[in-house]
Amino acid sequence: MERYSILRVIGEGSFVRALLVRTRSSQEEHVLKEIRLPKSHSKLEDSRREAILLSRMKHPNIVAFREAFEVDGLLCVVMEFCSGGDLLQRIKQQKSAQFCVNDILRWFSQMCAGARYIHDKRVLHRDLKSKNIFLTENGTVKVGDFGSACILNSSKAYAQTYVGTPYYVAPEIWENKPYNNKSDVWSLGCVLYELCTLRHPFQASSWKNLILKVCRGSYPPLPRQLPYELHYLVKHIFKTNPKDRPSLNTILTSHRVSKLLRPYSPPEVTEVEERRRPMCRWNRDEGKKVADLLGEKSLIKTSTFEGSEFHGEDTARPRKQWALEPSDSVMEVLANASLMSSESMVSMNQNPTGCTHEVADTCFKLDPCQHTLFKGESIQRRRWEKDPPEELLLLLEKAEVFRAFSTFLIHKAGDDPLIGPLSQNHSDDTDGSEQEKNVDEHRLEPRSDDEDTDFEEESSCNWMEEVEKLWPCTETSDL
Numbered sequence: 001m002e003r004y005s006i007l008r009v010i011g012e013g014s015f016v017r018a019l020l021v022r023t024r025s026s027q028e029e030h031v032l033k034e035i036r037l038p039k040s041h042s043k044l045e046d047s048r049r050e051a052i053l054l055s056r057m058k059h060p061n062i063v064a065f066r067e068a069f070e071v072d073g074l075l076c077v078v079m080e081f082c083s084g085g086d087l088l089q090r091i092k093q094q095k096s097a098q099f100c101v102n103d104i105l106r107w108f109s110q111m112c113a114g115a116r117y118i119h120d121k122r123v124l125h126r127d128l129k130s131k132n133i134f135l136t137e138n139g140t141v142k143v144g145d146f147g148s149a150c151i152l153n154s155s156k157a158y159a160q161t162y163v164g165t166p167y168y169v170a171p172e173i174w175e176n177k178p179y180n181n182k183s184d185v186w187s188l189g190c191v192l193y194e195l196c197t198l199r200h201p202f203q204a205s206s207w208k209n210l211i212l213k214v215c216r217g218s219y220p221p222l223p224r225q226l227p228y229e230l231h232y233l234v235k236h237i238f239k240t241n242p243k244d245r246p247s248l249n250t251i252l253t254s255h256r257v258s259k260l261l262r263p264y265s266p267p268e269v270t271e272v273e274e275r276r277r278p279m280c281r282w283n284r285d286e287g288k289k290v291a292d293l294l295g296e297k298s299l300i301k302t303s304t305f306e307g308s309e310f311h312g313e314d315t316a317r318p319r320k321q322w323a324l325e326p327s328d329s330v331m332e333v334l335a336n337a338s339l340m341s342s343e344s345m346v347s348m349n350q351n352p353t354g355c356t357h358e359v360a361d362t363c364f365k366l367d368p369c370q371h372t373l374f375k376g377e378s379i380q381r382r383r384w385e386k387d388p389p390e391e392l393l394l395l396l397e398k399a400e401v402f403r404a405f406s407t408f409l410i411h412k413a414g415d416d417p418l419i420g421p422l423s424q425n426h427s428d429d430t431d432g433s434e435q436e437k438n439v440d441e442h443r444l445e446p447r448s449d450d451e452d453t454d455f456e457e458e459s460s461c462n463w464m465e466e467v468e469k470l471w472p473c474t475e476t477s478d479l
């Protein structure tokens with residue numbers, strides 16, 4: 001501890017204190033998080049999780065870990081200081097001025113790159129929200145706060161309780177279904193929506209309405225002036241069935257929005273993508289065939305008088321043409337050129353079912369009874385129930401809003417969950433939800449992304465139990 005001098009306290013909760021410190025040797029500023037260590041062994045391990053997980057993450061879009069140590073019953077985690085503050089503060093600073101599209105794309109691309117790295121390590125963050133996404137001095141986005149993260153297929157006991165923030169929690173969590181990488185995607189979708197609108201996508205004055213809206217994927221549409229790709233992405237991310245949601249890898253590489261995001265990806269990420277893309281090379285025979293064909297095409301073209309029609313001239317202008325045999329240099333270039341394999345064509349032009357977008361669109365339109373035709377097969381699409389369990393809704397209906405305040409303890413924060421950090425006031429006139437459903441069903445309707453669910457936590461969390469614990473006086477016989 002003597003290696004650091006404390007500059008100021010930047011945040012304080014019941015168990016955690018965040019300090020801005022200066023490292024005496026280098027004079028660099030860092031954040032030192034002091035976490036009060038619990039007495040019980042299992043909870044002790046939980047507390048160490050953030051330090052352990054953070055120490056394993058090395059990525060330009062993840063808050064860098066420096067060191068961790070224990071002293072006087074405190075776990076101290078020292079990490080990079082992001083002097084630009086968090087995204088929530090940044091959004092609030094805007095007041096009502098919208099962000100420019102470039103900023104939205106840059107930040108979103110970088111947070112996806114950071115979160116994809118986490119998923120690649122089979123870790124779920126589980127508390128992605130604008131408050132946990134930081135900006136450095138030069139405007140780089142860093143995903144932080146791994147206090148709620150979990151390693152997949154780890155302790156089932158931990159998996160029983162989903163630690164999250166209600167505004168950002170995916171429908172499958174409320175529906176008591178297994179959560180997976182797509183649940184983090186939902187949360188990032190909420191952050192993206194906030195960047196686009198400066199509002200939460202799901203806003204309500206009661207728990208029941210909040211959960212209903214989330215479970216129906218019902219949110220006010222994005223401003224029309226935003227690019228079509230962003231509309232499409234948000235709609236895709238807020239699919240209530242996680243299998244229909246794209247993974248972060250899809251978003252960054254093969255989604256309609258990818259080409260808009262790519263210029264903003266950190267160079268390291270683009271390089272990794274290049275390495276992931278299988279490289280195929282022409283062999284010499286194939287190269288010769290293509291070169292021959294090109295040669296023929298040139299010959300055919302040269303039999304017409306280029307430009308005469310357009311310019312109204314009838315003078316023949318001879319074009320350069322290949323000799324009958326393609327030159328050695330052409331053969332050389334073709335032999336070494338990378339050929340886009342059919343696999344990468346799929347990622348560029350097709351959805352993960354293998355249909356091109358046009359074909360898949362047709363499949364979708366021809367398919368009112370939820371069957372998707374592909375390669376002559378009829379594949380039954382699985383669907384999730386539309387609404388959360390009736391039992392849960394009845395419980396929530398009985399719960400008074402002020403009790404919802406304590407429910408937020410499940411999510412380890414102290415604010416009223418129904419006054420989100422961006423909520424203007426407690427009441428919400430958008431509780432009526434159906435009209436908020438996005439329109440343009442055919443154009444924007446994304447298709448199932450089953451193969452894209454990288455991994456899934458085996459045990460589901462049990463919200464029913466959590467809610468019942470909070471409202472023990474509720475007579476279950478009344479339900």
Ligand SMILES: Nc1ncnc2c1ncn2[C@@H]1O[C@H](COP(=O)(O)OP(=O)(O)OP(=O)(O)O)[C@@H](O)[C@H]1O
Binds near residue numbers: 017081
């Ligand atoms: N690496 C960092 N760089 C800059 N500020 C940080 C960093 N990490 C945390 N902070 C800030 O420190 C404060 C406390 O953060 P901390 O993660 O302890 O709790 P919190 O975000 O307030 O609560 P929660 O437990 O809900 O995440 C917050 O204002 C946060 O923005």
